[in-house]
């Protein structure tokens with residue numbers, strides 16, 4: 001191995017492009033072709049009819065998902081962002097209600113709340129799992145709190161039992177965003193299935209995908225029915241369907257197509273083996289990286305599994321004596337792609353800093369008693385902020401297929417940078 005770091009003019013370790021992650025095979029192609037041959041690419045009808053619930057592939061996919069996740073009801077939608085909007089509509093929140101959410105997530109987890117003119121309140125995360133911290137949830141509960149939107153970030157379940165207990169004591173609903181954690185266990189149950197409503201993304205980047213799509217799971221028939229209505233023009237059919245509770249019943253077209261569902265049926269069969277492969281890769285990463293100084297490898301909770309959408313790490317920069325940015329640049333200079341530098345502090349996005357979601361007069365915050373006082377300033381989530389600003393790095397496992405020889409190159413990059421930390425100190429001081 002050439003020991004001269006690429007960032008200091010040496011040869012880079014990785015000179016080829018890794019193969020992009022691709023789980024689509026001949027089964028999916030055949031399934032999609034069968035739908036194309038049938039000519040029926042969507043069978044949904046936006047009026048009260050048997051086809052209100054979609055065509056044969058939609059229904060078969062929903063049934064197979066319900067079996068896999070061991071839940072009573074599944075509603076598939078055209079994205080998980082749509083799924084989050086359905087879930088919040090289903091629990092019946094009122095404008096101005098507060099929903100507690102993590103800042104360490106993809107922005108849609110919080111904007112789904114704004115969609116119903118409700119108010120996101122950000123609670124800090126736990127430093128070992130990166131998931132929302134139940135103690136911080138409790139501190140943020142007010143009279144206006146209606147729900148908790150917990151995220152199972154990077155592939156590991158949040159502390160759902162404590163969250164459900166909190167919800168019980170304060171009479172709150174819980175939604176889980178398990179977009180990055182399908183097929184992951186929390187004490188023998190699938191992440192996403194323990195809360196009132198949960199679900200998964202079928203976007204191209206996720207473990208299994210249909211291009212775009214989302215999966216809602218619940219054991220509550222009332223929620224299922226409301227989500228089916230929101231998916232398909234609720235206001236137009238509530239009367240014929242005989243639905244009397246029509247609050248928060250603005251419908252959408254969130255319908256997922258027949259081709260996507262036919263592909264999804266094939267993808268679901270692969271989910272367990274795809275997760276298993278990620279766990280094997282993670283094991284090799286942990287075996288090697290845990291021996292390097294100043295780096296914490298992922299912490300997996302007892303009786304839980306991890307699906308490693310991202311392989312999360314924390315750098316102890318005081319032990320290393322080097323800034324995170326310098327280490328990341330050195331790894332990237334070796335040709336390593338997929339290093340995540342910090343992650344998300346969505347409370348600091350302009351939409352929250354300016355408190356304007358609709359129009360330009362501060363809606364919905366200024367139009368509800370007390371909600372204009374909600375604090376989104378830097379400092380409200382110190383753990384998430386410190387990790388984002390200084391010490392978190394991740395490896396985006398969702399990016400590439402990683403056969404063992406590619407994985408070895410990834411490990412070599414870390415090894416090489418860590419063997420030459422002293423030479424990095426010069427750059428750090430520039």
Ligand SMILES: *Cc1c(COP(=O)(O)O)cnc(C)c1O
Pocket residue numbers: 079080081082105106108109151177179180201202203212213214
């Ligand atoms: C991907 C993702 C979403 C959004 O899902 P889409 O299907 O892309 O709309 C929401 N939350 C999290 C945590 C995600 O990773």
